Amino acid sequence: MTQVAVLGCGTMGQTHAHAYKNIEDVHVVAVCDIRKEKGIPVSELLEADYYSQAEALFSKASFDVLDICLPTYLHKEYALLAMKQGKHVFCEKPIALSLEDAKEMIDCARQYDVYFSVGHVVRFFPPYRQATSLMEAGKIGIPRLIRTSRNQAFPPWSWEHWYQNTEKSGGPEVDLMIHDFDWIIHYFGKVERVYAKNLGEHLPDQRHCLCILRLANGAMAHVEGSWALPKGSEFRTTYEIVGTEGQLCYDSTHDAPIKTEISNDLSHPVHHENPMYGGMNPYEAELRAFYDTVIHGNPLQVTGEQALEALEVALAAVESARTGESVTLGRATK
Numbered sequence: 117m118t119q120v121a122v123l124g125c126g127t128m129g130q131t132h133a134h135a136y137k138n139i140e141d142v143h144v145v146a147v148c149d150i151r152k153e154k155g156i157p158v159s160e161l162l163e164a165d166y167y168s169q170a171e172a173l174f175s176k177a178s179f180d181v182l183d184i185c186l187p188t189y190l191h192k193e194y195a196l197l198a199m200k201q202g203k204h205v206f207c208e209k210p211i212a213l214s215l216e217d218a219k220e221m222i223d224c225a226r227q228y229d230v231y232f233s234v235g236h237v238v239r240f241f242p243p244y245r246q247a248t249s250l251m252e253a254g255k256i257g258i259p260r261l262i263r264t265s266r267n268q269a270f271p272p273w274s275w276e277h278w279y280q281n282t283e284k285s286g287g288p289e290v291d292l293m294i295h296d297f298d299w300i301i302h303y304f305g306k307v308e309r310v311y312a313k314n315l316g317e318h319l320p321d322q323r324h325c326l327c328i329l330r331l332a333n334g335a336m337a338h339v340e341g342s343w344a345l346p347k348g349s350e351f352r353t354t355y356e357i358v359g360t361e362g363q364l365c366y367d368s369t370h371d372a373p374i375k376t377e378i379s380n381d382l383s384h385p386v387h388h389e390n391p392m393y394g395g396m397n398p399y400e401a402e403l404r405a406f407y408d409t410v411i412h413g414n415p416l417q418v419t420g421e422q423a424l425e426a427l428e429v430a431l432a433a434v435e436s437a438r439t440g441e442s443v444t445l446g447r448a449t450k
């Protein structure tokens with residue numbers, strides 16, 4: 117049985133914990149969060165030991181895989197620590213905040229011969245998977261134009277408001293739009309050039325970015341990411357893919373007829389559910405895919421190199437918005 121430790125029991129640590137409940141052959145033996153009120157409920161859910169300090173987790177617990185759900189600026193430190201002890205690492209996206217840090221993580225995984233994957237979960241969301249299958253079946257011909265949006269209110273839940281600090285979260289380009297950058301690169305091809313405009317940081321709780329990507333195969337993508345919607349707005353993602361013979365469109369608010377609106381302090385009080393939808397939770401699917409690699413040696417579905425590529429596009433968007441110039445890619449990842 118593969119033994120796992122989950123580091124960070126905030127929003128994503130809890131999401132992973134619920135997914136682990138359904139995954140056979142994997143046993144979460146330990147969880148760690150500096151906040152007891154976050155760590156203990158997760159330890160109870162998974163019947164795992166609770167640690168309040170990562171140092172104690174590393175010195176006392178025995179595990180094969182570290183699942184990192186910490187704020188982004190802490191990913192590298194703990195990924196390296198785990199890899200150097202021969203542990204496989206699953207790390208939430210974005211891989212890191214700089215290309216140098218990401219490369220160090222990838223190199224370390226290679227040096228210590230451990231598996232390393234990053235939570236680019238959009239690839240596992242059914243509507244995004246379905247688009248890929250339809251395109252592979254030739255339904256819309258050759259994709260030429262991709263338009264995505266990923267819009268929400270500012271994430272208010274974070275520990276010490278780390279999302280608000282661009283040096284810790286990377287802002288919406290690196291934290292949010294990276295989901296679509298990864299999906300676009302993976303399914304439509306390499307990005308050659310990036311041009312972006314954003315709202316800047318004048319309003320700390322309202323960030324918004326519009327980004328145009330030119331792909332190496334000639335296709336064009338228009339990616340919108342927002343943390344600027346009013347507090348309480350529902351999270352919404354969309355795509356339109358225009359091909360030489362047709363188009364595909366998706367809107368996350370249209371795929372589920374049941375709407376619940378809960379009064380609470382979270383930014384997502386509105387939830388849509390589809391009673392017909394029996395698909396697997398995408399977070400469970402991404403973790404299952406990773407453990408298929410760890411346990412059965414299947415190829416990694418999301419590699420560190422791919423996560424680095426998505427980060428390069430996200431950082432180029434930040435740079436383009438800052439300078440007003442387009443950014444040509446291809447140099448940093450070589």
Ligand SMILES: NC(=O)c1ccc[n+]([C@@H]2O[C@H](COP(=O)([O-])OP(=O)(O)OC[C@H]3O[C@@H](n4cnc5c(N)ncnc54)[C@H](O)[C@@H]3O)[C@@H](O)[C@H]2O)c1
Nearest residue numbers: 124125126127128149150151185186187188208209274275
């Ligand atoms: N894949 C997705 O859909 C998705 C969604 C949201 C966030 N994320 C990513 O997941 C990561 C975590 O984000 P979050 O929203 O869960 O953040 P969060 O603030 O909700 O949770 C982070 C947790 O880490 C704990 N923590 C901080 N420092 C620690 C330390 N040194 N040792 C132990 N615990 C520590 C905090 O107490 C907190 O509970 C980020 O990289 C974020 O970008 C991914």
